[in-house]
Amino acid sequence: MSDTDDPEVTAELPDAPFHTTGTDHVTIWGSNEADTLAFYRDLLGMPLVLRQPNLDDPSQTHLFFDTGDGRILTVFVGDRASNQGGQRTQTGGVHHLCFSLDPERYEDVMDALDEAGKRYNVFDRGIFHSLYTTDNNGLVIELSADKYDIPDDRRGEVLATAQRLRVEDGADYAKDEHLAAAIEELGLDVEQYDLPEAESGVGGVE
Known part of the structure; x- marks a missing residue:
């Protein structure tokens, strides 16, 4: 499926019978x-x-x-007893x-x-x-x-903008440059944090 066939990614509230107000x-x-x-x-x-x-x-x-x-x-x-090994997650699991x-x-x-x-x-x-x-x-x-001190009430907007920019760029996933460009496009004055160097992209727990 191409990106043009994917559901719309947006920070706007969907047309739904009600909307949740957060995670309890x-x-x-x-x-x-x-x-x-x-x-x-x-x-x-x-x-x-x-x-x-x-x-x-x-x-x-x-x-x-x-x-x-x-x-x-x-x-x-x-x-x-606690489980010292990993878990095999099936459909519906966390x-x-x-x-x-x-x-x-x-x-x-x-x-x-x-x-x-x-x-x-x-x-x-x-x-x-x-x-x-x-x-x-x-x-x-x-x-x-x-990576940036983004206000909570603007986080969805920033991510949705970064999503649009990464699709336009043809990138597989949203990268730092898409996030930085989204922040600039939205005119946000935010602090960038100094984080340690780390491997990029895909991966997970050993």
């Missing part, structure tokens, strides 16, 4: 409480803001973590979760993962930097850092 929370099926706290609270630094029974299955505990902006990750935990990082702390994050003995890969994804590791359940966790 994502819930994953986890292993046990101790390992979950060790990864999400003690390594990634997410506060545990609520702990109660799973209301659909009181034999399980429901942990609520603040991911950093008031949006919540919740985990059902029980008496299950491929990975992505959390934002402070770009100025990017190298500190890598140092912390090294200290914790966590394997990870770092890639320049064109429109942002991504670090990939796995949690205690074998779920792929992406930690991304923005």
